[in-house]
Amino acid sequence: MQFDPAEIGPSAVYKLLTGTIIPRPIGWISSVDANGIANLAPFSFFNAVSEDPPHVMFSTVRPGGQNKDTLANVLATGEFVVNLVTEETVEAMNASSANFPSDVSEFDALGIASLPSTLVSVPRVAASPVHLECRLVHHYPIGNHETGGATVVIGEVLRFHLHDAILKESFHIDLDQYRPVARLAGSNYAKLGEVFSLKRPTL
Numbered sequence: 001m002q003f004d005p006a007e008i009g010p011s012a013v014y015k016l017l018t019g020t021i022i023p024r025p026i027g028w029i030s031s032v033d034a035n036g037i038a039n040l041a042p043f044s045f046f047n048a049v050s051e052d053p054p055h056v057m058f059s060t061v062r063p064g065g066q067n068k069d070t071l072a073n074v075l076a077t078g079e080f081v082v083n084l085v086t087e088e089t090v091e092a093m094n095a096s097s098a099n100f101p102s103d104v105s106e107f108d109a110l111g112i113a114s115l116p117s118t119l120v121s122v123p124r125v126a127a128s129p130v131h132l133e134c135r136l137v138h139h140y141p142i143g144n145h146e147t148g149g150a151t152v153v154i155g156e157v158l159r160f161h162l163h164d165a166i167l168k169e170s171f172h173i174d175l176d177q178y179r180p181v182a183r184l185a186g187s188n189y190a191k192l193g194e195v196f197s198l199k200r201p202t203l
Contacts, residue, residue, distance in 0.1 A: 015185065018044070023182030023190045027058045028083040028093050030114075030122050031073035033102070038114070038123050039069045040096045040106035042085065044183035054157035056082055056132060059142075061150045069102050071151055074136055079120040080155060084130035087179040090189060092127070119158045129163035129178060 005013045018024075027046030031039045045059035060071050067075070074080045085093045096106040107114050107123065114123035117133050124131040134155030143149030166178040175192060182190045 018183075019185040022184050024184075026085040026093065026181065026183050027056070028085050028089070028096070028125060028128065029058060029070055030081045030083060030107075030124065031070050031079070032077060032122050033069070033073045034076050036121075037103060038105045038107050039073055039102075040083075040112065040125070041068070041070050042093050042097050043070075046082070049154065055137065055154055056134065056157060057152060057154050058082075059150050059152045062145065062148055065145070065147045065149075067151075071139075071153065072102075074153060074155075075139065077121065078136040079122050080134050080136070080153075081117060081120065081122045081124050082132040082134060082155075083125040083128035084132075085181050086129060087181055087191065089125065089127050090181045092125075093181075117159070118161075124161065129166050131161040132157045133159040133161070 003012070003016070024044045025046055027043045029041060029043055029046075033039065043058040043060060047057060049055045049057050060068050062068070062071070070080070083089075092110060092112055095110050096112070100106055100109055106112065113126035115126045115131075117124055117131070120133045120135070122133070124133075135158055136153065137156050138152075138154040140152045140154075141149055142152060145151075162173075166174050168174050175195065180192065184190055
């Protein structure tokens, strides 16, 4: 079977994208507005895009042509923090996806403990074992930016914070301690499950 995205509509396209491009890492992104109010929201259109220098990306929709709080904050301050989601923090992450008013901090409303960052003014999620302090580098509109569409945000990682328990020798990560959670479709999430290795061939 094959489908033309223009014919099946946005809802079906979203189901195909989120149901087939799996599992996806979750960028639990904290930001602050011009008044210093902290925002916290999860994004499953998120990933790493380069390592030298290190950059990450996330994408956010613009319902009704309006910027969501995270995008508005990042564009205003040029800063954000990516907090990686684990089995321990997945419930709090899900709770933070509720549509809180712009003047309400998810940290405060949900009782999520925070830590100050080193190089940016944005707080980090204390319970997350991985934080990436980021500086906005690029943002790109996709689709009709007046009526909706989305915005892709690229940030340079200025500082890595990793909990001692998940870090092994030579910067390898202990997956048994890390226990990351990935996004699937609908209300579904996934744990790592079985891990196997394949060495890259040489010619």
